[in-house]
Amino acid sequence: MKITPNIGILNALLRITCGLTSLAWATAKLSKKPWRSSYLCVALMGAMKVGEGIVRYCPVTDLIQNRQMNGGQEEV
Numbered sequence: 001m002k003i004t005p006n007i008g009i010l011n012a013l014l015r016i017t018c019g020l021t022s023l024a025w026a027t028a029k030l031s032k033k034p035w036r037s038s039y040l041c042v043a044l045m046g047a048m049k050v051g052e053g054i055v056r057y058c059p060v061t062d063l064i065q066n067r068q069m070n071g072g073q074e075e076v
Helices: 009-032 037-055 059-069
Strands: none
């Protein structure tokens, strides 16, 4: 499995910005109510978006692009 960048620079910057925003919001909410697991979920998703933006690789985009190239057939 070869991981190459599959998103553009503007998309990556947008992912980093939105990821850091949601991560900061969730962290602020977690400091007030640490027993809420929904804030932890948002923090993890925000961190994942920041990582995708830094690496410039999105697994969901890769999955969709591969399905379109193969005509909807799964790889073995």
